[in-house]
Amino acid sequence: MPRVLIADDEPHVIRVLRLRLEHAGYQVETAANGAVALDHVRDHQPDVLITDVQMPRMTGRELCEQIQAELPDRKFLIVVLTSRTEVEHREWSRKLTNTRFLEKPASMSQLLAMLDDYFAAQLPIPGGTP
């Protein structure tokens, strides 16, 4: 079962994402900010990291750039899910490898379709089919 790590400071967002992703067959872990998420990644790399940008203590950008620095050969997908739609945020996320940008408010079906496409392209699918 692919593991998804969600980093967001909004509990309602985490709640709905978790609900739908678990329903779709993913194993979900959550972090309330970038710093907690980084600890999770260091302990055990997920198959997908879904992260907000504006978070306390460590922003999504800092988290991604830190992961890029620590794990240059990272295999897992990063989805930047944010309401910060300024060009600069698209720019920095575009420079990272294996990273997608999704604008809030996004529909769950949009997110799930993106993950389906991603895992369909990954052969063999890590952790089995969702």
Next chain:
Amino acid sequence: MKQTGNWKRERLGLLMIAASLVAIVFLVILLLAHQRDSRESAIRTRGLNLVQLLSGMPVQELLPKDGQRGLLQVFGYGQRSTEIAYAGLVDPAGRVLNGFTAPGVIMPETKIPDEPSSWLAEQPRDADGRSVIEFHAPLLADGRLRGFIRLGYFKPTLKIGYEQLPFIASLALTVFLLTPIFYLLVKREVSPLRAASHQIDVLIRSDTFQKVDLSATGELSDFLQSFNRFTERSLQRIHELESGGDSLQTSNMLLSYKQGRIEAVLQALPEAIIVLDETGAATYANAKVPGLLGIKRDEVVGQLPREWCVEPDLLAYLSRYQHNTNRGYAEPAVVFSHPQAPEKTIAATAYPLFSPHDPSQTSGTLVVFRDVTQEFMAREARGEFVAHVAHELKSPLNVLHLYSDELLEMGSGDEALRIEAVNVIHDEVDRLSTLINNLLSITKIEMGSMSLDRRRVRLRDLLQDAMESVSRNGRDTDLQFTLDLPRELPPVTVDKDLLRVAVNNLLTNAIKYNRPGGKVTLSAAETDEAIEIRVTDSGIGITHEDQAHIFEKFYRSNEEPVLQKPGHGLGLSLAKQIIDLHHGRLNVTSTPGHGTEFTIELSKEEDLVAQVI
């Protein structure tokens, strides 16, 4: 000086007197010379005739005889002694046989030439230092030479005889009488010249040049008329030049006045100004240049930008205006940092200065430097504010979107989830509404369009209402609410709704950031100067670092307990702005881990003023 002047003036008269004297002397000399020549001519004629006459006489007649005087003596005494020097009969050898001489005169010796042709002749002689004309003729007897008759006449000299004195005197008198007449005539002719000369002297000495009108008769008339015309033309020309000079002076004054005014305007401008000429060299820099650019004015004026400009972007910008006379538009401003103070942002804009005579040509460039630090900060702040607002609006929208999506997806399956979704949507709409209201209030206050609706309000009632409302919302919590108000609290003149928002925001924070079983107290007190409203909690407290920022818009602490609570970072900012609008003070004291106290101070003095208004 005056004597010299007089002498000069009378010089003509003196000259004429001198000339008349010379003329008299000359005439007298001429007269005397003529008389002398006439006498000499008469002597010659008479002498020759007489010597021939005597030579024809018999010798015996000539010589004295028997105690009687000979002819020669008779002749000699008969003649005027002033003319005859001597008369004598000499033998052929030259010896004097008989004769007489004038007193004091000795007959000079002579040798009569042998040739008969020379026997009758005249010869000049010298007798005792006096010139004598001698006539001699042969004495013949019986065809034989017996001797010679010598007759000597004094040669006439220039001398004035007594008889001539009346004539000479009358001549001199005539000349003397003519002299003043001539003098007057000449003076009459010369006097206009003298007058002209005097007037010209006056003109030269005086500061102003005036018209002169000289008149004369005769030859001088034409000359003076020409001279008058000349002075008239000169005067006309002088007037023209003077009026030209006047207008030039007026133009100069006007120009310097205009220049002064323009300079005053340039100095008064809040911007730093540098004017470049066509070559790009600076011709003017106002007093703001040193302050804004950190360069002395004399380091700029007369120099090309590369001499004083260290900012590469600015240098490139200004160099585009160098030697470019056809550039007819201003380029967008170039923005750079102050060389000595990098936090300062300066914008430079160059404006071509069009020639007033040919608008297609530029006569230089006006460079305006503005301190845009505030503008830039404001622009950045505005951008940040908009980004924050967008984010804060989008966050609840996102949650709404997710839950509504969820509701659609699940249909009527999961009742618990449906209730959760409805509750979340309800809360998020409330949150959104509060956020929008706060944003509107803050924006209105910041734009200055929020006008206070100040009225006399019973503070006690206002605080009671606020406390009741908040404690009702917080009834699900185990917090202890205390309202500590004195029995008597004076009315205040405030905008009731706004003050209620401020107190409400403080109370909401006191509940939100409290701890289980904590306390929330709302109290009020009256001091000499102010009325103080206190909101005290026993919550998590605010760190010292955060205390410096809590009143900033969208500021949220990074402390974990704070982050766990929803919030936009606008409540305290709005409360602060509302109290500021009432000219009051909002203070905070806090001990992390123990609690926080916010104090609103409403000045009594300010309240009095508000009442009057």
